[in-house]
Amino acid sequence: MNPIVAKVTNDIIERSKTLRKQYLTDMKKAEEQGPHRGKLSCGNLAHGFAACQPQEKQKLTLMEAANIGIVSSYNDMLSAHQPYEAYPNQIKAAVQEMGSIAQFAGGVPAMCDGVTQGQDGMELSLFSRDNIAQGAAIALSHNMFDAAVYLGICDKIVPGLLIAALRFGHLPSLFVPAGPMPSGITNAEKAAVRQRYAQGQATRDELLEAESSSYHSAGTCTFYGTANSNQLLVEMMGLQLPGSSFVNPDNSLRPALTKYASQLSTKITALGRDYRPLYEIIDERSIVNSIVGLLATGGSTNHTMHIVAYARAAGIIVTWDDFSALSKVVPLMTRIYPNGLADINHFHAAGGMAYLVKQLLKGGLLHEDVNTIVGKGLSHYTKEPFLDGEELVWREGPESSLDEDVIRPIENPFSAEGGLSLLKGNLGRSVIKVSAVKEENRVIEAPAAVFHSQNELAEAIGSGQLKRDCVAVVRFQGPKALGMPELHKLTPFLGNLQDQGYKVALVTDGRMSGASGKVPAAIHLTPEALAGGLIAKIQDGDLVRLDANKGLLSVLISDEELHTRAVATQDLSDSHQGMGRELFSAQRILVSGAEQGACSLFND
Structure with missing residues (x-):
């Protein structure tokens, strides 16, 4: 382990002792309640499953089957969230195959900085994160669930969902991405038209054509902004399936990954032998891993606030001095627009998350001994998913970069220091x-x-x-x-x-x-x-x-x-x-x- 990474981690642990202790006490108290709907009165429970099928009511009454809560940021105006329309039914079907039940617990708003850019609505953007956290908390407040699956991808949505998830940290929690849209025109072409328009040298029709050719289908925007930074960090903290962040919505892997995550959620509840509550996954080490991932890739500056906020939700105190200290020893390993010409699809194709995690582990910059939704150890995330016939399997990721203009090995980074x-x-x-x-x-x-x-x-x-x-x-x-x-x-x-x-x-x-x-x-x-x-x-x-x-x-x-x-x-x-x-x-x-x-x- 790099000594600076170890020192920053220890500093965070020491600084957070009192708050973290209280957090863990709160989570263990909630955990001790057992199947949470078991604490509901008959009237409470009847309201909670009134719309369920008779066999589902029986399972929920017997307290032997898991009930998975789905919290979604779906809307069909925003490209990144539009694919989530079909996910609840996919999740319910996959969970039903396991003999369990999934209920749609609630929806949260999802606004887009790209739509509100320069408009009055942008002034609600950052506050929407806290609103989303509160909305997700309300969705889970019915106390009906043994685990939660979160559907969110963009700017303030994932940090908001994560804050809420951590306050319900006694529940196992999985985040399920929808993936980026396929690549459109290059980011350099788009930026050039924007600058020509600002100079009065391009018409509004030319600008709209360029923007529409860049943001052109369902999925996240392909530049490396807050949305794709979200996905990278959540995967690096072990809350998404390995290699799942940047699979396009129309890829045949996508439904297979969603099904696998849904069924995994039923296996890691307190009802079984492999209980993995969120409070045991997110700790000081996983928070440091998320900061390292952000710095190594030149990710969104918004996360200098979001990481602080969601760490606080887990009883962990992070400061900008932690970012600064880590930035001195974490090299910049990627060039993804706006830091370079490549987009997130190019990063994924060049080795993506599996190669990035492998290199950062090799450099002693990540804590490997963390818990994740798929088991102990971040080495699970040096693998990438494939379909072997109809079976979803993980194979070891590439040993070398497939494009060193996009992602480089730890020995030959773009810069010796991080991007912030x-x-x-x-x-x-x-x-x-x-x-x-x-x-x-x-x-x-x-x-x-x-x-x-x-x-x-x-x-x-x-x-x-x-x-x-x-x-x-x-x-x-x-x-x-x-x-x-x-x-x-x-x-x-x-x-x-x-x-x-x-x-x-x-x-x-x-x-x-x-x-x-x-x-x-x-x-x-x-x-x-x-x-x-x-x-x-x-x-x-x-x-x-x-x-x-x-x-x-x-x-x-x-x-x-x-x-x-x-x-x-x-x-x-x-x-x-x-x-x-x-x-x-x-x-x-x-x-x-x-x-x-x-x-x-x-x-x-």
Whole structure:
């Protein structure tokens, strides 16, 4: 085991002792109840199985058959979730073959940052994670289930489901993916049209054609954003079947994997001899494994908040210092767009998860001795699934990369350090995704150009007002202010400035997500402007220095002047009404800072 990985793990264990002990006590107390519907009164139970068939009612009454709860994020508007329409019936049929029962416990919302990008609805995006966690908890609150199967794939959905699953950690829990859509036009082609449109050189019809050729069928988007980062991390934590994350929806493996996972859920309940509750699978080691996987692949910056939040749900305290320390020893092993030209299908074909896990284990960067849904040891995840006739089998994954432009061996990574860095300075703490930023663009010192919305900045660039070196500061975008919207709309505008030869960077208390690209972006700055962060004191023309190599972010004015400066204010009332935003006022009050997971669910 790499000594830094071991040290970070031990630091997390020590830091979490009290909270983790309470979590385990709570989970064991719930576990001791036995088949949970056995605690229900006759009236409770009658309500719980009133719509079941007579034979199902008999099984549920006798307490001898497992009852599997299905929690789904299905909707048919979003491509990633559309395939889930058929999954509940597939799961029920597979579970019935095992002599058990599955019930659809409840649905949770699934919104898409791609649809709401630059729109008012984006301000509900991050809060939707906590809403999803609460919705899943309500679905499971009937206390009818012996295990749970979760159907979720994209941005806030999987972290939300995982938070809820961990609070019901006495139940065995399996996550079942639906897979990415087949590859469309290249990401480079799509990005080029976006930038030409931002320059006024492409029509809206050309832009829509390019976007439609990229996002063109059922399945997740193929770039390596938050959705595909979710799948990689959940598999690396042992909560999905090995090699199942990136199998396309129309692949014949897909229903076989769903059937296998469904039947496995019946085998690992407390009713049998192979009980595998979630609280015994997710521990400090598996959380560290998820961070290592994120860093090794240059995954979504959103997970600097999501991992903190779902770790907290398991009684585990993670900080950005843990990410920073691990990033120094975890090499960047993949190039997947926006970090390279390949998409997630290319990664899967080049060796995918089996090769990645094998190499990280070889480098001593992962804890192998963890529990997973398929048994003890992460070495299960160096294998990949195949159909042998109609039988689903796992074979050892490739020993070498099938495309070193996409994924490399541990001895020859793309970079000696991971894809994320922590920035610190007089402005506070921030994260930056450096995996797509060229070395010559990782250090910038330039005058600040201050804005209070992404639309203001886009208009300034589009009108030619910012044809100069600058650090664009977009503030009052944090969780307490606006729910921390993603500012990905700015990517082509800032990219155009950079392509014109200007030194440019972004500093914000908002998000840029997994789509953070070639422009250095100090994001998730905390404390945020509305919570007294010094970003609210920056003025136009102040020199700001961003050094991703040394992990520095500061405004270059004296401490005395910074102390005496007035704090800028912003009227946010228009952003708190309409598109349902008025319903989330309590979350804006309760939400924690970005480094604490931007979470409204816990009171500490």
